[in-house]
Amino acid sequence: MQKLKVGVVGVGHIGREHARIYSLLDGVQFxxxxxxxxxxxxxxxxxxxxxxxxxxxxxxxxxxxxxVATPTxxxxxxxxxxxxxxxxxxxxxxxxxxxxxARELVRMARAGGAVLQVGHxxxxxPVLRVLEERLTHPRFIEAHRLSPYPGRSTxxxxxxxxxxxxxxxxxxxxxxPIRSIDAVGVAVLSRGEDIANARIRFENGCxxxxxxxRISPEKMRKIRVFQEDTYISxxxxxxxxxIYRKLKSQIVRERVPLEKEEPLRLELQSFVECSRxxxxxxxxxxxxxxxxxxxxxxxxxxxxxxxxxxxAGG
Numbered sequence: 084m085q086k087l088k089v090g091v092v093g094v095g096h097i098g099r100e101h102a103r104i105y106s107l108l109d110g111v112q113f114x115x116x117x118x119x120x121x122x123x124x125x126x127x128x129x130x131x132x133x134x135x136x137x138x139x140x141x142x143x144x145x146x147x148x149x150x151v152a153t154p155t156x157x158x159x160x161x162x163x164x165x166x167x168x169x170x171x172x173x174x175x176x177x178x179x180x181x182x183x184x185a186r187e188l189v190r191m192a193r194a195g196g197a198v199l200q201v202g203h204x205x206x207x208x209p210v211l212r213v214l215e216e217r218l219t220h221p222r223f224i225e226a227h228r229l230s231p232y233p234g235r236s237t238x239x240x241x242x243x244x245x246x247x248x249x250x251x252x253x254x255x256x257x258x259x260p261i262r263s264i265d266a267v268g269v270a271v272l273s274r275g276e277d278i279a280n281a282r283i284r285f286e287n288g289c290x291x292x293x294x295x296x297r298i299s300p301e302k303m304r305k306i307r308v309f310q311e312d313t314y315i316s317x318x319x320x321x322x323x324x325x326i327y328r329k330l331k332s333q334i335v336r337e338r339v340p341l342e343k344e345e346p347l348r349l350e351l352q353s354f355v356e357c358s359r360x361x362x363x364x365x366x367x368x369x370x371x372x373x374x375x376x377x378x379x380x381x382x383x384x385x386x387x388x389x390x391x392x393x394x395a396g397g
Contacts (some may be wrong), residue, residue, distance in 0.1 A: 084126035085111040086223075087359055090146040092139065093162055094118045094127045097175055097191050098152035104351050106131045111355055122223070129395035132231075142319050143168050148198070148358040150351070151175060155239055159184040161198075166191040171198035173351070177243050178371035182379060187371040199372025200354050200364035205304075205351040209341050210317040210324055214256060214308060223309040224291040229299035232272055240275025240285055242268065242382045243375075246295040248305065251366065251374035256308070261377065268385035271360075281381045285391040315339075342388050 087110060094116050105113045105290045115134030118124040126137040142149065143164055149163050158179050162172050166188065175260040179185040181288060192199035225240035226249040233244075261283055268279030274380045277298045283291045304319035317324035317339070324339035350365075357364045 084110060088109055088112045088114045088145065088147045089149065089355070090136070090142050091116045091150045092115045092142070093153035094123055095152065096342070098150070099127065100347055101150040101152055101351065102127050102131060104345075104348050106133075107175075108348075110230070110350060111361070115142065117142050124204060131365075132266055136175065139397055148172070148305070148354070149265060150202075150354075153233075155180045155243065159188060160189055166195050166199065168196045168313040169195045171200075171354070173200045173354045174343070174368075175202040175380065176204075176372070177201075177247050177375050178282060178368060179375060180239065180243070181197045182372065182376055185368075185375050189368040193381055195205060196361070197366035198354075198358050199365055200357065200359060201251075201368060201374075202350065202367045203248060203366045203371065203374065204346045204350055205252050205319055206255065206366050207249050207346040207353065208319050209322055209344050209346075210319055210339075211252065212338050213317060213324055213326075213341070214306075214315060217313070217315065218256060218310065220235050220310050221257055221289050221308050222311070224256070224289065226253070226291070226293045227303050228295045229300065229301060229303050230297050231300065231302070232277075232298050237273045237275070239271075240273070240279070240324060240382055240385075241274075241277050241295050241297045242279050242281075242378050245297060246279055246281065246293055246381070247297070247374050247378045249293050250377050251318060251370065253283070253291045253293070254377065255370070257285050257287070257289050257291070258287040259289060262286050262337060264377070264380055264384060266381045268382075276382070276385055279381070279385060281379070308329060315368040 091098050116127050118135040124135040150173045152175045165172050184366045228245050229384045263284045266281040268276035271277040281293045308315045312329040314327040322343045
């Protein structure tokens, strides 16, 4: 089997992890990296004995697929030439910084016959398999995602930075149109919101309450899902969980057996397999764009009130 030639654009905090994993994956030829900082590119290239590309055009000619881990505002311009050339692209979340370029990326991928995957990593967390296997009719979902101030990704607010992970998962689990959204948030250390809460009501009756902060002293990534006679509590960070069931008049607790795995490795392995077979990725461009639409609406409600603002509608 011929190896898939893969590159990484942007080798900062997240891109370095992509580079590490591609260097280890079977069936992959790690072709090289490109970064706007040549010194950073050279450092990664020396570490993995790979090529440093001087331009995106040079990389396009040398790869079959690429991870894009650049700032969100650059996603469209970076991904566009790869998709147009029919190369597979894994875009770190969010897919774009506004709905219109997101939809255009989806269109270009279709037109070029390219695989477009969005890096919503929790979809590859082993804990999510528990929800996918045991969820029948979610009635209420509560998600908490807290982290210390990152010092990066502050070009976007916490909704696009962190909450969008939970939004994409919830849309995937509920699979119902949204009836209404209420949202609040405040900026503390950034220009955008650093703390946010959103309550989403779906047409099938499910309600999701999502709290996100990037100025917390502790890290937390948890989701709790309530359905008839069952309550599932899962910890993404520690890859652990418990299921509470109603048995006659008592509540019984059952620990969820989980085999811990690195979600990013699973995500990149899936991307490689989808790129090779040209099948639909686990998180498609369309799904990434749908999560972005909701995140943008939440952000607009935080900053412009119930009727949205200048960005409303994309």
